[in-house]
Amino acid sequence: xxxxxxxxxxxxxxxxxxxxxxxxxxxxxxxxxxxxxxxxxxxxxxxxxxxxxxxxxxxxxxxxxxxxxxxxxxxxxxxxxxxxxxxxxxxxxxxxxxxxxxxxxxxxxxxxx
Amino acid sequence: xxxxxxxxxxxxxxxxxxxxxxxxxxxxxxxxxxxxxxxxxxxxxxxxxxxxxxxxxxxxxxxxxxxxxxxxxxxxxxxxxxxxxxxxxxxxxxxxxxxxxxxxxxxxxxxx
Numbered sequence: 001x002x003x004x005x006x007x008x009x010x011x012x013x014x015x016x017x018x019x020x021x022x023x024x025x026x027x028x029x030x031x032x033x034x035x036x037x038x039x040x041x042x043x044x045x046x047x048x049x050x051x052x053x054x055x056x057x058x059x060x061x062x063x064x065x066x067x068x069x070x071x072x073x074x075x076x077x078x079x080x081x082x083x084x085x086x087x088x089x090x091x092x093x094x095x096x097x098x099x100x101x102x103x104x105x106x107x108x109x110x111x112x113x
Numbered sequence: 114x115x116x117x118x119x120x121x122x123x124x125x126x127x128x129x130x131x132x133x134x135x136x137x138x139x140x141x142x143x144x145x146x147x148x149x150x151x152x153x154x155x156x157x158x159x160x161x162x163x164x165x166x167x168x169x170x171x172x173x174x175x176x177x178x179x180x181x182x183x184x185x186x187x188x189x190x191x192x193x194x195x196x197x198x199x200x201x202x203x204x205x206x207x208x209x210x211x212x213x214x215x216x217x218x219x220x221x222x223x224x225x
Contacts, residue, residue: 001172006155032211043117043203043216044156051211089155098210099163100146100171105155 002027004092006104013080015113023090023104024072030092033066033073034101038087047088048075080111115139119204119217126194126224134189134220136204144207145187146171146214147179149200156203162187163210194224 003026013019031052036044050057050064057064066073077084087106094100120135146161158171162181176198178190191198201221205214
């Protein structure tokens with residue numbers, strides 16, 4: 001089955017700096033890679049996703065890159081703000097039908113002002 | 114729309130008790146999943162369903178049962194609770210495969 005590794009587990013940056021979180025996956029057949037943000041006491045919320053037919057996707061200060069050959073994908077947050085502080089999870093498909101997700105163990109991002 | 118609604122929000126059980134965690138969605142999503150979240154472990158898939166009458170096991174299915182009699186509801190049953198099942202449980206739904214999953218706010222379950 002799919003296995004997703006996520007690094008680092010914690011990340012501290014100064015406001016305005018960039019933050020990068022990296023994930024690797026094991027199943028080369030995976031085609032969908034979402035990123036979720038979880039705030040304290042809440043369920044995860046999708047912030048961006050990428051499919052295997054593209055290498056990069058941007059949404060304002062957030063971008064995701066995908067390298068299918070190396071089986072890794074990364075989340076990039078530029079111009080970080082204190083409200084970006086949260087736990088971030090990457091995920092990949094749990095099976096070839098893409099009917100469920102396998103998550104990384106999460107990265108706790110702290111942005112200090 | 115309410116999205117994904119989970120009840121109860123908090124529950125304390127004794128070892129050996131049974132209970133059902135409720136999950137309902139009003140978005141007409143076919144796909145629904147249950148995850149548990151433990152410190153340092155991320156979200157682990159318990160069971161999932163691709164439509165009414167169809168369920169399958171995820172990464173950590175032991176000790177849990179599910180059924181999907183309607184599109185809207187996907188309850189998770191603990192038949193005989195164990196302390197190892199102390200966790201935060203999240204239900205999620207999506208329109209189809211490879212589409213964003215919408216999560217509820219979780220049920221915090223403690224088993225003594």
